[in-house]
Amino acid sequence: MSTIVDARGFSCPQPVLMTMDEIKKVNKGEIEVLVDTDTSKENVSRAAESQGWQVREIQEEGEGYRIVISKD
Amino acid sequence: MTNLKNFFATKWGIISVGGFIGVFAPLLQKLGNPGNMGVCVACFERDIAGALGLHRAAVVQYIRPEIIGFVLGSLVAAYLFKEFRPRAGSAPIVRFVLGAFAMIGALVFLGCPWRALLRLAGGDGNAIFGLLGLIAGIWIGTLFLKGGYTLGRANKTSASVGWLLPLMMLGSLVLTFIFPQVRGQAKSGILFYSLKGPGAMHAPFIVSLLVGLVIGFLAQRSRFCTMGAFRDLILFRQTHLFLGICALVVVAFITNLIMGQFHPGFAHQPVAHSMSIWNFGGMVVAGLAFALAGGCPGRQLFLAGEGDGDAGIFVLGMIVGAAFSHNFGLASSPKGIGPQGIAAVLIGLLVCLFIGFTMRKKVA
Numbered sequence: 001m002s003t004i005v006d007a008r009g010f011s012c013p014q015p016v017l018m019t020m021d022e023i024k025k026v027n028k029g030e031i032e033v034l035v036d037t038d039t040s041k042e043n044v045s046r047a048a049e050s051q052g053w054q055v056r057e058i059q060e061e062g063e064g065y066r067i068v069i070s071k072d
Numbered sequence: 073m074t075n076l077k078n079f080f081a082t083k084w085g086i087i088s089v090g091g092f093i094g095v096f097a098p099l100l101q102k103l104g105n106p107g108n109m110g111v112c113v114a115c116f117e118r119d120i121a122g123a124l125g126l127h128r129a130a131v132v133q134y135i136r137p138e139i140i141g142f143v144l145g146s147l148v149a150a151y152l153f154k155e156f157r158p159r160a161g162s163a164p165i166v167r168f169v170l171g172a173f174a175m176i177g178a179l180v181f182l183g184c185p186w187r188a189l190l191r192l193a194g195g196d197g198n199a200i201f202g203l204l205g206l207i208a209g210i211w212i213g214t215l216f217l218k219g220g221y222t223l224g225r226a227n228k229t230s231a232s233v234g235w236l237l238p239l240m241m242l243g244s245l246v247l248t249f250i251f252p253q254v255r256g257q258a259k260s261g262i263l264f265y266s267l268k269g270p271g272a273m274h275a276p277f278i279v280s281l282l283v284g285l286v287i288g289f290l291a292q293r294s295r296f297c298t299m300g301a302f303r304d305l306i307l308f309r310q311t312h313l314f315l316g317i318c319a320l321v322v323v324a325f326i327t328n329l330i331m332g333q334f335h336p337g338f339a340h341q342p343v344a345h346s347m348s349i350w351n352f353g354g355m356v357v358a359g360l361a362f363a364l365a366g367g368c369p370g371r372q373l374f375l376a377g378e379g380d381g382d383a384g385i386f387v388l389g390m391i392v393g394a395a396f397s398h399n400f401g402l403a404s405s406p407k408g409i410g411p412q413g414i415a416a417v418l419i420g421l422l423v424c425l426f427i428g429f430t431m432r433k434k435v436a
Contacts, residue, residue, distance in 0.1 A: 009225025011162065011366045011380075012300065013307060017217060020308070036228070038155050039295050042081045047308060063157065063228055 002030035007040060008064055015040040016047045019069075023051050028071045030056070036064030045069075080293035083315060089294040090316035094323025096283050097190055100138070102331050103275035107342020108194040110324075111138055111287070112187035113369035114178035114358075115343075117387070118394035118403075119271050120244065123263050126391070127398035130258065131269025135248045137277055139373065140241045141284020146292035146377025147238045148285070153293070158234030160381030162226040166427055167365055167382050171389020172396065173420040174361035174369065179394065179403040180354025180413050181205070182344055184369045185298035185362070188355065189317055191344065193324035195336035198346050205352035209359020210302045216364065216428040217307065223366070223431060226382055234379030237387060248277070270343050292374045299359065299368035343406060350409045350417065357420035364428055 005022050007015035015035050022031050031053075033044050041064075045055045048069040056068040079085045097110030109115055115132075122133030150156040178184050181202040183191060188206060191199035251261030258267050266272040274280065290296070294316065301313040328334040338346050345351070362368050365386050367375060372390075375383035397403040402416035410416075 009159070009162070009227060010222070011226065011375075011382075013217065013303060013366070014222060016308065036159075037157060038153075042295070046312060047310070050308070050310060 002032050002068070002070075005031060005033045007044070008034050008036040010040075011037075012039060012043060016043050019044050019047055020051070023048070023053060030068065030070040033067045033069065034061070034064060035067065041065045041067060080290070081295075083312065086294045086296065086312060086316040087319040089290045089296050090319030091323040092290060093186075093287060093296075094193070094320045095327050096287070097186075098193075098324050098327040098331060098333055100275045100280060100283060101333060103279055104273055105275050105280075106270040106273045108191040108196055109183070109187055109270065109343060110190055112183050112190070113139065113142075113373065114175055114184035114390070114394075115182070115187060115270070117175070117369070117390050118179060118397070121391045121394040122271060122398070123265065125262070125264055126395035128264075129398040129403075130264075130271075131266050132271040132398070133264040133266045134271045134274055135244050135263065136274070137245070137248075137281035138284035138287075140245050141281050141286075142288040142291070142370065142373040143238050143241045143377040145285035145288020145290075146374040147288075149289040149292040150378035155292075156231075156234060156379045158229050158231045158379040158381065159226040160229050160233050162382045163223040163431065164382055164385045166223055166431065167386045168389035168392075169423065170361040170365040170427065171372070171386035172393030173423055174358045174365070174386075175390040175393030176397050176402050176416050177354045177357030177361065177420050178369070179397045180409060180417055181351050181358070182404050184358070186368070186370055189298065189321050190324055191341070193321050193334075194328050194341075195334045196341040196344055197336070197338040198341060198344050198348065198351050201348040201351040202355045205355030206299075206359040207302050208352070209356040209361070210299055210363045211306055212356075212360050213363020213428070214303060214307045220433040221364065221428055221431055222433050223364075223382075226380070229381065231379075233381040236381070237376040237384035245281075288374060288377060291370065292378055295371075296374075297368050297371035299362040300371065302359075303363055345404050345406055345408045347404075347408050350404070350413060353417045354404070354413075357417055357424060360421070360424045360428070364424060364431075
């Protein structure tokens with residue numbers, strides 16, 4: 001069961017901060033991050049990868065994106 | 073298109089955008105823009121405020137086409153890549169106030185972060201104190217961010233919200249066509265034009281506009297941000313945006329060397345003063361305000377171009393802040409800080425700290 005981080009509407013750097021907080025909290029597993037700008041999509045993906053997490057998939061959803069990141 | 077889209081999000085994408093600015097800013101200076109001011113978002117918005125008569129400092133009045141280009145170039149890029157997303161409602165009045173004090177702080181130093189980098193690349197040692205102040209201000213901002221500081225969520229809204237600032241820029245452009253500069257005249261219709269000083273120095277209008285459009289386009293694609301560069305480095309140890317500003321400084325330095333525009337020293341630098349403590353202090357205020365608002369003044373223009381109404385409010389705050397700066401004697405000049413410059417820095421710092429301490433995430 002993955003946790004969801006809803007960062008829609010927040011501007012930089014908050015989506016990244018929220019994702020990092022969640023990464024620190026769960027340590028491994030799967031996290032879904034919801035964002036609503038391309039900038040946030042890129043920043044969250046970049047930040048996750050820098051923490052050794054993998055970007056599993058990015059889906060367009062509504063007015064934004066659902067980014068699924070995971071670490072085994 | 074997809075390859076291009078991905079390219080600008082890469083390391084080499086941001087480096088090439090920084091490099092592009094590093095070539096064209098000194099080139100604009102060569103073509104007539106003021107010294108070490110090929111591009112300065114703060115100075116140029118201040119000149120626009122002057123041209124519109126919001127302040128009456130006779131030496132800094134000119135509708136700077138670079139600023140118009142930044143917003144419209146970003147708008148074009150955002151539409152082309154389907155990234156125009158009209159949004160607003162994230163503490164607009166706070167953003168306005170942050171914009172105003174960011175400008176007031178920047179005008180104590182005499183330049184935005186872009187110009188601080190360009191001044192450094194032109195040999196102006198005073199820029200070191202400005203940049204140190206900028207980093208200090210951003211560092212304070214990161215402490216607030218770590219402590220839960222937030223301006224809250226923006227909401228999706230009507231396209232017109234995203235269009236208003238670009239339309240204002242377009243309106244300014246139209247005004248320059250209706251009331252063009254007349255040689256030797258300080259006023260053309262309703263617009264003011266400087267006869268001497270930095271406001272009288274400018275590259276040919278069309279060149280400035282074109283360079284502005286291209287930079288606006290590229291910066292929208294790459295998310296180039298001078299404040300974010302330091303913020304991400306401090307907050308996340310991420311070097312992505314930082315590579316962009318490094319490229320800007322290195323390439324601008326080389327371009328200046330080639331063009332004979334590199335003059336190392338502290339005294340008699342163009343449009344600069346050497347009161348180090350206030351170069352530092354002014355930029356602490358500006359850096360903190362940019363960090364709390366989530367973008368450097370350039371980035372705010374690019375965000376405004378892609379539909380961010382809150383960034384548009386920040387830009388308007390900067391323009392109004394510029395008017396206050398000159399009307400109240402807050403802005404510096406090459407002679408030194410303005411008569412009320414010290415009070416401006418202290419009040420700006422207090423206001424930013426107040427915002428930093430009070431705008432916190434409510435624990436659900």
